[in-house]
Amino acid sequence: GKDYDFSAEFNEMKADNAKLKENSGNLGKALSRKVTLKALGLSISLMILQQFSGINAVIFYSTSIFKSTAGDLDPRYSTIIIGVMLVAATVVSLFIIDRYGRIPLLLLSSVFQVISIACLSVYFFMKEKDEKSVEGLGWLPLLSICIYILMFSVGFGPVPWVFMAEVFTEDVKGIAGSISATTNWLCAFIVTQVFPILNE
Numbered sequence: 094g095k096d097y098d099f100s101a102e103f104n105e106m107k108a109d110n111a112k113l114k115e116n117s118g119n120l121g122k123a124l125s126r127k128v129t130l131k132a133l134g135l136s137i138s139l140m141i142l143q144q145f146s147g148i149n150a151v152i153f154y155s156t157s158i159f160k161s162t163a164g165d166l167d168p169r170y171s172t173i174i175i176g177v178m179l180v181a182a183t184v185v186s187l188f189i190i191d192r193y194g195r196i197p198l199l200l201l202s203s204v205f206q207v208i209s210i211a212c213l214s215v216y217f218f219m220k221e222k223d224e225k226s227v228e229g230l231g232w233l234p235l236l237s238i239c240i241y242i243l244m245f246s247v248g249f250g251p252v253p254w255v256f257m258a259e260v261f262t263e264d265v266k267g268i269a270g271s272i273s274a275t276t277n278w279l280c281a282f283i284v285t286q287v288f289p290i291l292n293e
Contacts, residue, residue, distance in 0.1 A: 136273040139253035144280035150288040182246030202248020209241040
C-alpha cells in the first residue's frame with residue numbers, strides 16, 4: 094500500500110544493479126573461467142537431455158497419440174488425466190528434490206522414462222503387426238504415459254532448472270542462464286517440429 098516503506102528494498106536493488114554494472118566489464122573473463130565453462134556445459138547438456146526425452150512431443154500430441162490406440166477411454170479424457178498427473182507430480186517434486194538429491198532423481202527419472210516409452214513403443218509395434226493382439230491392452234498407453242509424466246516431473250522436469258539456478262556464480266548467472274534457457278527452448282522447438290514427421 095501507499096504507506097509501505099520500500100526504501101530498504103529499493104536501496105538493495107540499486108546496490109545489486111551497481112554491482113552488476115561493475116562486473117559487466119569482466120563478463121568475458123568470467124565466462125572463460127574453466128569452472129564456469131564446465132557448469133555451462135553441464136547445464137546445456139541437461140537442457141538438451143530434458144527436451145530430447147520427448148516431453149513436449151508427449152504433451153503436445155497426447156490427444157493424437159491416444160486417438161491411435163485401441164483404448165476405451167475418450168482421447169480427450171486421457172489427455173486431461175495426463176494434465177492432472179503432470180500438475181500432481183510437479184507438486185510432489187517440490188518436496189522431494191532437496192531430500193533425495195539431484196543425481197538419484199535424474200537416474201530414477203531416466204530409467205523409468207525409458208521403460209515407460211519402451212512399453213508404449215511395444216504396444217504400437219504389436220498394434221501395427223496385428224491389431225487383435227492389443228485388444229485387451231487399451232490401458233497400456235495411458236499407464237505408460239502416466240508413468241512417463243510422473244517420472245519426468247520428479248527428475249528431468251525440475252532438476253535442469255534447479256541446477257541452472259544453483260551452479261552459476263552471480264557475475265555470470267544472467268548470461269549463462271539465458272544461454273541454457275535458450276538452448277532448452279530451441280530443443281523444444283526442434284522436438285515439436287520433428288515429432289509429426291517421425292510419426293508419419
